[in-house]
Amino acid sequence: MTPFLVIMNFCSFYNFSLYTIYLYIKLYVTGFMKKEIDPWSSDLLKNYQHLIKEFGLFEFDFKDKELDSYFVRRNIIIAHRNFEKVVARIKANKPFINMTGIASSGRVHLGHKVDIDVSLFLQRLGAINYFCVADLDAYLSRPDEKIRSLENAKKNAVENLAHAFALGIDPKKSYAQSNKPKRYYEFSFEISKKITQNTYKAIYGHTDLGKISSVLLQIADILHPQLKEFEGKMPSVTGIGLDQDPHARLTRDVMQRLSYPLEVPSFLYFSHQAGLNGNLKMSSSEPDNTIFLDDNESDVKKKISRALTGGRNTSEEQKRLGGEPDKCMVYELYKYHFTDESRFNEIRKTCISGERTCGECKKECIVFFQKMLKEHQEKYEGMLSVAKEVVFGKMK
Amino acid sequence: MTPFLVIMNFCSFYNFSLYTIYLYIKLYVTGFMKKEIDPWSSDLLKNYQHLIKEFGLFEFDFKDKELDSYFVRRNIIIAHRNFEKVVARIKANKPFINMTGIASSGRVHLGHKVDIDVSLFLQRLGAINYFCVADLDAYLSRPDEKIRSLENAKKNAVENLAHAFALGIDPKKSYAQSNKPKRYYEFSFEISKKITQNTYKAIYGHTDLGKISSVLLQIADILHPQLKEFEGKMPSVTGIGLDQDPHARLTRDVMQRLSYPLEVPSFLYFSHQAGLNGNLKMSSSEPDNTIFLDDNESDVKKKISRALTGGRNTSEEQKRLGGEPDKCMVYELYKYHFTDESRFNEIRKTCISGERTCGECKKECIVFFQKMLKEHQEKYEGMLSVAKEVVFGKMK
Numbered sequence: 001m002t003p004f005l006v007i008m009n010f011c012s013f014y015n016f017s018l019y020t021i022y023l024y025i026k027l028y029v030t031g032f033m034k035k036e037i038d039p040w041s042s043d044l045l046k047n048y049q050h051l052i053k054e055f056g057l058f059e060f061d062f063k064d065k066e067l068d069s070y071f072v073r074r075n076i077i078i079a080h081r082n083f084e085k086v087v088a089r090i091k092a093n094k095p096f097i098n099m100t101g102i103a104s105s106g107r108v109h110l111g112h113k114v115d116i117d118v119s120l121f122l123q124r125l126g127a128i129n130y131f132c133v134a135d136l137d138a139y140l141s142r143p144d145e146k147i148r149s150l151e152n153a154k155k156n157a158v159e160n161l162a163h164a165f166a167l168g169i170d171p172k173k174s175y176a177q178s179n180k181p182k183r184y185y186e187f188s189f190e191i192s193k194k195i196t197q198n199t200y201k202a203i204y205g206h207t208d209l210g211k212i213s214s215v216l217l218q219i220a221d222i223l224h225p226q227l228k229e230f231e232g233k234m235p236s237v238t239g240i241g242l243d244q245d246p247h248a249r250l251t252r253d254v255m256q257r258l259s260y261p262l263e264v265p266s267f268l269y270f271s272h273q274a275g276l277n278g279n280l281k282m283s284s285s286e287p288d289n290t291i292f293l294d295d296n297e298s299d300v301k302k303k304i305s306r307a308l309t310g311g312r313n314t315s316e317e318q319k320r321l322g323g324e325p326d327k328c329m330v331y332e333l334y335k336y337h338f339t340d341e342s343r344f345n346e347i348r349k350t351c352i353s354g355e356r357t358c359g360e361c362k363k364e365c366i367v368f369f370q371k372m373l374k375e376h377q378e379k380y381e382g383m384l385s386v387a388k389e390v391v392f393g394k395m396k
Numbered sequence: 397m398t399p400f401l402v403i404m405n406f407c408s409f410y411n412f413s414l415y416t417i418y419l420y421i422k423l424y425v426t427g428f429m430k431k432e433i434d435p436w437s438s439d440l441l442k443n444y445q446h447l448i449k450e451f452g453l454f455e456f457d458f459k460d461k462e463l464d465s466y467f468v469r470r471n472i473i474i475a476h477r478n479f480e481k482v483v484a485r486i487k488a489n490k491p492f493i494n495m496t497g498i499a500s501s502g503r504v505h506l507g508h509k510v511d512i513d514v515s516l517f518l519q520r521l522g523a524i525n526y527f528c529v530a531d532l533d534a535y536l537s538r539p540d541e542k543i544r545s546l547e548n549a550k551k552n553a554v555e556n557l558a559h560a561f562a563l564g565i566d567p568k569k570s571y572a573q574s575n576k577p578k579r580y581y582e583f584s585f586e587i588s589k590k591i592t593q594n595t596y597k598a599i600y601g602h603t604d605l606g607k608i609s610s611v612l613l614q615i616a617d618i619l620h621p622q623l624k625e626f627e628g629k630m631p632s633v634t635g636i637g638l639d640q641d642p643h644a645r646l647t648r649d650v651m652q653r654l655s656y657p658l659e660v661p662s663f664l665y666f667s668h669q670a671g672l673n674g675n676l677k678m679s680s681s682e683p684d685n686t687i688f689l690d691d692n693e694s695d696v697k698k699k700i701s702r703a704l705t706g707g708r709n710t711s712e713e714q715k716r717l718g719g720e721p722d723k724c725m726v727y728e729l730y731k732y733h734f735t736d737e738s739r740f741n742e743i744r745k746t747c748i749s750g751e752r753t754c755g756e757c758k759k760e761c762i763v764f765f766q767k768m769l770k771e772h773q774e775k776y777e778g779m780l781s782v783a784k785e786v787v788f789g790k791m792k
Contacts, residue, residue: 136582136585139586139589140585140586140588140589144589149655150582150586178578178582179578180578181578182574182575182576182577182578182581185578185581185582186532186546186574186581189532189536189609189613190535190536190546192536192605192606192608192609193535193536193540193605193606193609194606195605196604196605197602197603197604197605200603200605201603206593207593207596207597207603208592208593209588209589209591209592209593209596209608209612210588210589210590212588212605212608213585213588213589213612216605216609217585259545
């Protein structure tokens with residue numbers, strides 16, 4: 001037999017056709033790609049540069065003085081889609097919409113705080129600040145074992161909102177997904193009509209009904225402030241992680257299929273704050289490597305003391321070679337949360353020069369976060385009743 | 397080569413494997429079955445008996461005096477699931493929930509009127525009568541060319557409700573899907589978490605997002621009256637066509653996965669009134685063979701005059717052999733809408749005996765429907781403002 005016939009008979013024998021083999025190869029390849037950009041995975045994306053290129057994002061290279069901030073200087077905001085529309089509004093002193101959302105998870109940590117800090121920065125630039133705690137989304141997209149019940153998601157939402165308010169988020173346009181005017185839900189159903197099953201499946205790789213619902217709600221979150229029942233048509237921006245880009249692209253696509261007059265939404269892409277052990281994303285599933293906003297002084301001390309640093313093996317080496325801040329999780333904490341720019345630069349400089357030891361650096365960091373969290377926790381208590389009103393009160 | 401190898405090589409050549417062939421055969425078979433029971437198709441099911449057996453329904457064989465009515469005697473209600481639970485409530489003089497829904501389609505016709513008549517019958521038996529006009533569902537499950545916009549679906553909903561109210565439906569618990577308290581929408585999202593993609597796909601054969609949304613809303617329609625925010629746990633019944641049974645089974649399945657204390661819902665299955673040309677289901681897509689509630693006197697006359705009858709070729713034959721009422725669409729009109737039982741029986745008897753001619757029968761039928769529709773249309777006008785309030789007013 002010719003080699004071709006051998007392959008053919010082999011295929012036949014194992015009930016494979018060449019087409020089936022092609023499908024397997026395709027599945028393997030797309031499965032591999034999906035691992036890189038699965039919006040529900042906590043795995044982080046190291047090669048930002050590569051992804052920015054691959055997904056057609058724009059690097060955040062605005063040099064405008066209005067945008068000058070440590071978020072930009074320290075590469076916390078790394079890329080964007082169509083943010084120039086928002087920049088034009090800022091320069092013209094005109095309002096724009098900012099949508100910030102957090103999933104109502106168990107506990108709020110420093111990784112969430114970054115999103116909230118950027119949100120407050122955008123508000124100072126003129127944003128009408130929407131803040132969403134995604135309680136329905138959390139309930140729908142997570143397995144029952146993890147979230148237990150919708151009531152539990154709402155209870156989390158109250159706590160999450162109280163943290164956000166304590167950090168400075170204005171309750172006025174803040175909401176829980178479970179407590180919106182009916183127009184919001186109607187809109188999320190309308191959105192479902194504008195996504196074909198093939199598009200959905202190509203992006204998410206599944207057609208799990210609960211997760212479909214949560215995607216619909218996310219898209220409604222981003223787009224609904226532009227409806228006439230809310231702010232009306234206006235440039236809007238949403239800050240997300242790079243790994244959330246599939247959502248962003250789908251949202252922009254859906255918007256253009258809807259018959260409402262809306263602006264194509266802009267997106268900002270953040271780099272994620274790493275975990276204290278160097279894991280690529282701070283996450284509540286690793287409590288030892290995550291600082292929560294309700295951690296007490298001893299938690300903070302214990303966790304930061306154990307954090308991975310960029311220090312050398314001996315103090316002699318440290319003095320001679322200097323520390324490596326870009327490998328250091330204590331430096332990561334400073335980078336994402338320390339707003340005093342001159343002190344921050346000095347820390348970096350003295351680390352690299354070898355003047356600074358990891359011990360004293362950790363000590364300063366511990367004191368900083370202990371003070372920050374203590375002040376925060378005092379404000380938090382006072383915000384619980386407002387937060388309860390947002391989740392369970394008359395909807396706005 | 398052996399015949400086996402011939403087949404194998406044939407398969408290989410055409411990129412088929414035996415497994416692929418098996419899949420094609422399976423697709424063909426299930427495609428064929430789907431044709432019989434597709435809930436979105438207007439094709440009708442002739443072999444009721446066969447389907448009742450195949451889908452494990454129960455024939456409607458209650459002999460209770462409370463249930464005695466022309467719906468039962470004339471086989472308009474033909475089958476049920478768990479209706480005995482409702483019968484027990486009726487006998488105990490206790491309330492139960494009845495959910496009646498109509499899709500907000502362009503125009504209400506006599507086929508819809510049957511559902512409304514049964515609903516009023518159940519109300520007299522003690523039902524708390526929910527009446528739903530499925531405007532979101534209509535928008536989501538139909539192509540844009542047909543429904544145009546959500547606003548259009550709502551406009552239809554107003555007219556549909558005004559017709560229902562004119563026929564005697566109480567506006568109190570009537571609603572449009574687009575104007576419900578948020579608990580209803582939240583509940584429909586919760587439902588999405590309880591349907592696996594495999595279950596959904598097995599029933600509907602697709603994962604079209606708009607249609608998924610409409611299924612979620614339908615299930616919420618049937619189940620939500622039992623939530624504590626509405627009537628609370630109670631036997632409930634929903635009347636549907638046999639072709640809607642996949643929805644019913646899914647609803648019963650979902651109910652059991654939800655963590656709320658609900659009764660498994662009961663269902664009544666109706667036979668559909670046929671079109672005037674003998675088509676298996678009266679439908680607004682065939683306006684010439686459908687009597688609409690807003691038809692004027694001349695429409696009624698024209699349509700009934702042209703209706704398919706069970707008459708013989710000549711009047712001589714008619715006298716000799718008698719008419720065939722069970723093949724006659726004029727008789728079908730009497731059967732579904734003529735409540736005067738003794739006159740109805742006389743019509744049947746004199747038709748079969750050959751005493752009655754099709755001409756005089758049609759004349760009586762025309763006069764009956766002209767009068768009925770005229771009276772109805774007068775009431776309809778007065779109900780438009782109430783209907784508008786239900787669709788656009790403060791939700792209940």
